[in-house]
């Protein structure tokens with residue numbers, strides 16, 4: 238695998254992401270549905286932060302706000318010291334569903350990432366680099382229906398990474414994969430993050446996945462989501478799933494989520 242050619246590093250002040258007292262709600266059938274309540278979170282450049290919380294508490298909503306796909310009702314969110322004013326190629330999102338265009342090859346799906354920024358001509362060389370980075374060498378000409386679920390998700394990752402983002406936002410990206418592929422892609426994603434310059438924000442429902450991958454674990458309450466705990470995971474990589482330190486954190490996270498230990 239090769240590393241993606243990096244753009245000239247910009248001198249960026251402060252936090253990769255700074256979320257200050259964010260409240261958010263939706264209007265649902267004339268009723269106000271509070272979803273986020275006084276969420277404040279500072280993320281340093283290069284961190285890998287996992288967000289855990291009960292289903293429907295507001296994790297994806299927070300990711301959408303950070304991606305600039307929606308605007309908080311109150312509070313503020315900055316990326317690299319600047320207010321988020323909308324989507325930006327420096328912040329890319331990978332969702333649970335790879336959403337590849339079935340009529341385009343892997344190469345042409347990845348090219349879309351550049352095309353959207355008008356960079357296709359000048360940065361075409363990055364397409365092959367991104368495909369290689371996610372381990373899809375030899376599949377550039379394949380169509381999505383010729384890929385396994387894990388390969389399709391790798392292609393979606395390549396499309397996200399082709400612009401050399403500063404923030405990679407992952408919304409349950411491994412959620413639909415079988416457990417074997419999921420476990421190997423957890424290691425691959427960590428290796429990818431370690432080799433690159435981006436900060437990672439991951440939503441997952443899987444406590445072990447969060448503990449295996451992230452440098453920091455943020456646990457939310459039920460809706461409206463408030464931060465219940467913010468835990469630094471002080472373990473080098475590669476990690477061992479049976480590490481007693483991680484097992485201890487798993488118990489703690491389960492307690493915070495109000496889950497009983499049944500196995």
Ligand SMILES: Nc1ncnc2c1ncn2[C@@H]1O[C@H](COP(=O)(O)OP(=O)(O)OP(=O)(O)O)[C@@H](O)[C@H]1O
Pocket residue numbers: 263264265270272290291292293294295296297298299460
């Ligand atoms: N566009 C929307 N309009 C109205 N309600 C919404 C909208 N988007 C999300 N919601 C509601 O906001 C709440 C939080 O949704 P969100 O998807 O952020 O939760 P989540 O924590 O990511 O859930 P899960 O873990 O199950 O994916 C839910 O009750 C959902 O119904």
